[in-house]
Amino acid sequence: xxxxxxxxxxxxxxxxxxxxxxxxxxxxxxxxxxxxxxxxxxxxxxxxxxxxxxxxxxxxxxxxxxxxxxxxxx
Numbered sequence: 001x002x003x004x005x006x007x008x009x010x011x012x013x014x015x016x017x018x019x020x021x022x023x024x025x026x027x028x029x030x031x032x033x034x035x036x037x038x039x040x041x042x043x044x045x046x047x048x049x050x051x052x053x054x055x056x057x058x059x060x061x062x063x064x065x066x067x068x069x070x071x072x073x074x
Contacts, residue, residue: 006035009066013041017049024055024073031073032058038065046071 006023008016016037023033035046043060046069050057056072 003032003034003070006033008035008037008039008042011037012039013045015039016042017045020046020069020071021049021053024053024071027073029073033071033073035069035071037067037069039067042067042069 004023004027006020008019011019016035016039020033020035024031027033043062046060047057049055050071054074056074058070058072059068060070061068
């Protein structure tokens with residue numbers, strides 16, 4: 001299965017998590033997304049959102065100002 005890459009750099013809270021939610025709503029169960037944001041609020045937002053929605057947060061990594069989350073749709 002291909003990982004879908006979503007680049008939300010340059011967007012501020014709450015846009016990265018809102019756009020992530022929109023994309024995952026359109027996806028099939030089991031689809032994997034790599035979401036990149038440079039908004040400092042993205043990490044706590046994505047962790048809370050995955051916990052709330054049941055989507056699987058496989059990893060969150062940081063490189064400089066970039067935060068990358070790998071999410072599998074439930």
